[in-house]
Amino acid sequence: MQSGGIPQPRLPVPTIAESMFSSPGLSLAPPTGRMAQIGRDLETSDGKSRDEEYDSKSGSDNLDGGLGDDKEVGNPKKKKSRYHRHTPLQIQELENLFKECAHPDEKQREELGKELSLDNRQVKFWFQNRRTQMKNQLERHENAVLRQENDKLRDENMMIRESVKSPICRNCGGTPLPGELSLEEQHLRLENAHLKAELDRLCVFTGKFMGQPVSIMANSVPPPMLNLTGFGIGTDFGGGVQSGLPVMGMDRSVEKSLLLDLALAAMDEFLKMVQCNAPLWVPSMEGGRELLNYEEYLRVFPRCIGAKPAGFVTEATREEGMVIINGLALVETLMDSNRWAEMFPCIIARATTTQVIFNGMGGTKNGALQLMHAELQVPSPMVPVRDVNFLRFCKQLAEGVWAVVDVSTDGIRENQTGLAYVKCRRLPSGCVVQDMPNGCSKVTWVEHVEYDEGAIHQLYRSLINSGMGFGAHRWIATLQRQCECLATLMSSSIPTGRNIAAITLSGRRSMVKLAQRMTKNFCVGVCASTVHQWNKLCAGNLAKDVRVMTRRSVDNPGEPAGLVLSGATSLWLPIPPHRVFDFLRDERFRREWDILSNGGPMQEVAHIAKGQDPGNTVSLLRACAMNPNQTTLLILQETCIDAAGSFVVYAPVDIPAMNAVMNGGDSSYVALLPSGFAIVPDRFCGGAHTSNGSYRVDGSLLTVAFQILINSLPAENMTMEPVETINNLISGTIQKIKAALHCEN
Template structure:
C-alpha cells in the first residue's frame, strides 16, 4: 500500500514507514521505541528483473538458491522446518539467515523467521517474512538478534520472462557488540540493508544467471577466443561467483575493533590448506564511489597501492555481462607472479556501489576450468575491495564541494602465512599479526596519498 503508510524522504527520494499511522492500523503489532541498542528501519523499492515469478519463488524457497541469488548479502541460510508445502496454495517454512554488511566495522544481522509464499492470482505472487521469536522465554535482557516485521516482496509476472518486483524491508535491529556508529549510520542510512539494495542485487544476479544459461551471450569477440567449450564459460562464471561469495563472508567476523586481523586454519577443500591471515578495514573517502572504483579498476593506478600488484597485466580472457560496463570476469596473466599462476578477477558496479574481488589460481586449474573440467574443488583464496556510497558531499579536484556522495572503502586481503605449520606460540602469532597490520596500514596510506586524501 502507498498512502498513508509510506512517506517519501525529500532528501534522497527513499520511502519509509510512518510509524504512528502504521501502529494505529496494525495495533496488534507493538513497535517499541528506538534505543541506543535497537533501531527500526523501513524501506520500499520497485524494479524489473529478468526472471519469471515462478522461478523467483523457487529460488526464494530453497536456502542454497536464495544465498546464490544474493551472494553479497546472505550467508548461512537454512530451512529449519517446512510448515506447509502447498496445502493452502503456497508454501510456509521456518528459516534462519545471516546477513553480512559491507564493512567489518558493522556487525552482521541474524534472523529466525517464517517465510510464506502465496500465489494471489494468475500473474501475482507474494513472499512474506516475519520473525518467529524462537528464543522467547530463554533469552534474558535485550535480545541478541534482529526482528522482522512483515517484510518481503510482491512479484507480478509480466509474461515476457520478466517480473515486476516490489520489495519491502521493515526490521528492528539490536546490536550485540559495541559497533562503530559512524560507519553504521553512513552505511545503514544509505540502505545497506534496505529494499533498494535487494532489488539492485536481484536485477544484477538475474542478468548473470541468464548470461550463464546462454540466453544472453554476447558476441564471440568478447571472450577473446579462449572459451572453445560452453561448459568452460559456465565453469568460469561459477568459480568466480564462489570466489565473490567467499570474499563477502570474510566480513562477518565476531568483533568490531577497527583494523581487523585474524588467523585461521583452513580445512576446506575449496580453499588452500594451511594457516591463513585475514586483514580488513574500512575508511571514509570524500570521493564518489564511481571515481574510487575507476581508480582501482585501472591497472596503472591500482598498482600504485595494491598489496599484490599485478604489473604489466595481460588479459588472458575477459567476460562481459550485465547492464553496467564495469561488470566483468577477467583471467589475468601478471608478469609479477610465477608463470604457473594466473589471477581470476571479478568487478561489478551498480547504483548501490561496486566491488573488485580477485584470487590467484594455478595455471593447470584455470586450464581445466576453461576446458569444461570439474571446477567445484578448485582452491580459492580471495582478496579485494568494496566501495559503498555514504550520502555525504564529495570534493572536486579543486577541493570544492559538489552534490555527489562520498564513499566508504573496505579493503580485505588474505595471505597464506605458513602452510600447515601452526604459529603456536603467542610471540609467533603476534609477529604475524604485526607484520600483516603493517602491510594493511601501509596500503591504506598509499591509497590516501594516491587519491589526494592524505590529510584525512
C-alpha cells in the same frame, strides 16, 4: 521509482479473509453439497472419475478431440470419446516439464507438442488431468491422516473415560467418597476444557484452508491429545525438513497454531504496506527514496510481534523494479534456502530452513509456511552480522501474482533453549512478484526491521539507518544484477570483443562459478560470519579500526590447508564511488597499489561479461615478470556493480587449475584465498563539512580486506610477525590508493 512514492500496483489483491486460504484444501469427511456436485461433474460417461481413469492408465491416455466436439454435424447422438495412449518417452518428457511448471503457457505447450508430436490440445488435457490427479492424491492422503488421528484420539478418550469411572483415592488406595473428585479427574477436566477451546480455534484455521466452515465434530473427534498434524500443518509432502526445535514449556500443536496466526497477521500488514502510499510512506529529503511515517504506522497497524525493545531503532524501506526472471521461478528460489542464498551472495552469509510447517497446496508453494534462519551482512567489519530467525509465508494472490512475507518468531520462541539475545527483529517484510508479458517480473520489496545499533560503528550508522545497507534498495539492485548475470550465462552465444582467450560455453560458466565462490568467501571473511569459525585477535600494534582474525583450514578442497589470517578495515573517501571502482578494477593502474603486480604492468588474458554494464565482469590477469627470477602469476578477478554498491575481488590462482576450469572442468577444487575491496556510496556521513558543519560532501565508504596463508601446517602456533605483515599491507595499500586518487588527509 519516482520521488513521489511507489505507484500503487494494480493487483487484484483480495482481503486476507478472502484470499489467504482460498485454494482447495483439506477434507475431514465425505464431500457434501457443492463439493459433492463438483465430484459428480468430474465423473466420466462410463461412471469412472477422471482421477481413477488417470490412475488406471498411469497418465498415458488423453482425449483425442477437444471440448465442444461431442456432437457431429447432423447427428444428435454424442460422439464416443476416443483415447490416445502416450508413449513412455512422451510421458517422461511431460512429467519432467510438470515438475518444473505445473501450469505451462500457450507457447510452452506448443513447443512441447512439437517435440513430442502431440497436439496443443492433447498437451493441455494431459496437464489438466495430471493436476487433478495430484490434488486428489493430496486430499486422500490428508483424509487418511485425519482418520488415523481420529481413531487414536477415540481410543485414548475411551481409556480416559474408563479411568474416570473407577477413580482411586491417593491416600488410602480405596474408593473415594461420593461427590469427591480426584486430582487426576480435576486435571483431566481442566485439560479437556483447554483442548476444546484449542479445537475451536483450529476449526477456524481449517475452514480457511478448505474454503468452507468446519464443524467441531465433538462426538467423533474428542479433544484430548489434539495436534495440528491432521490439518496438514507439520506434514511434509515434498521431502522438507522436519527437525523443528521445540519450545520449552509450550506444546508443539499450540506453537504451530500461534505461528500460523502470526503468518496471517504478517501477510495482512505486509500487503497493506505494499499498497498504501501517503501518509504511511512519505518522500525523503534526499529524493528518490521513501520513508515510513512511524506515527502513522503505529496508528494503523497492531504490533504483531510485540513492542519495540528499549534502545532499538527502526529501519523501513520500499522499492520497486523489473527483474529478468519468471515470477514462479523467483518464488521457488525464495522458498529454497540454498537457492535464496545463491541469489544474494553478498547479502546472505548463511541461510537454513529450520522446519517446514506446510509445504504448499496442489503441488505449488501456495500456502507454504516454514521457519528459517539467516545471517545478513554488509561488507564491512564495522557492521555486525544480523542473525535472524523468522517465519516465511508464501501465498498466491491471483494468477501470476505471488506474495512472500517474513516475520521474526523471537517473540513466540523466546524461551527456546540456547537462544541468544536478539539484536535484530524482522517485522513483516518481503516482496510481491507479478508476472509481466515479456517474461520478466515486477517486484515490489518492503524491508522493515528493528535493531540495536550500539554495535555499529559511527561511520556506518547513518548509512544503515537510511536503508542503504540492508534495505529494499539493496535487495532489488542485487536481484536485478544476479538475474541479468544468469540470463547472460544461459545464452548460447559467446560475446565477441574482449574475449582475448578462447573459452568454451561450459568454461565460461565454470569460471564464473569459481569467481562467485571467491566473492562470497571474501564477504564472509570481512564480516566474520559463522560459515567459518573466525577468532578475533587483539594486538596493540594494530592500526585503528583494523580487525584481524584467524581460522584453521583443514580438508577444504576450495582453500589451501593451513592457518588463514584475515585483516580488514573501512574508511571514508571524499571521492565518488564510480571513480574509486573504475580505478581499482583497471589493470593499467594495478601497479600503483597492488603488491602482486611486482611494480610492473598487468595484462588481461581472459574477459567474461556478466551483463550490459561493463563493470560486471570476470577477468583473468597476468602479472608480467620484471626479471628472469620472477615467475608468471595469474590473478582471477571479479568486479560487480549496481545501484547499491560495487566489489573488486581477486585471488592468485594456479595456472594448470585455471586451464582446466577454462575448458569446463570442475571449479570446486581450485584453492582460493580472496582479497579485495567493497565500495558503498555514502552521502550521509564522512569527514567533509563546511565551517558551520551544515554541508557534507558525497563520498564513498571503502572496505579493504586481505587473506593470507601463514603456513601449510595447521598445528603450528602463530607468531605476531604475520599480524604485523597484514597490518602493514592494509595501511600501505590505503596510502597508495589515497595518493593515486589525490585525497591524502
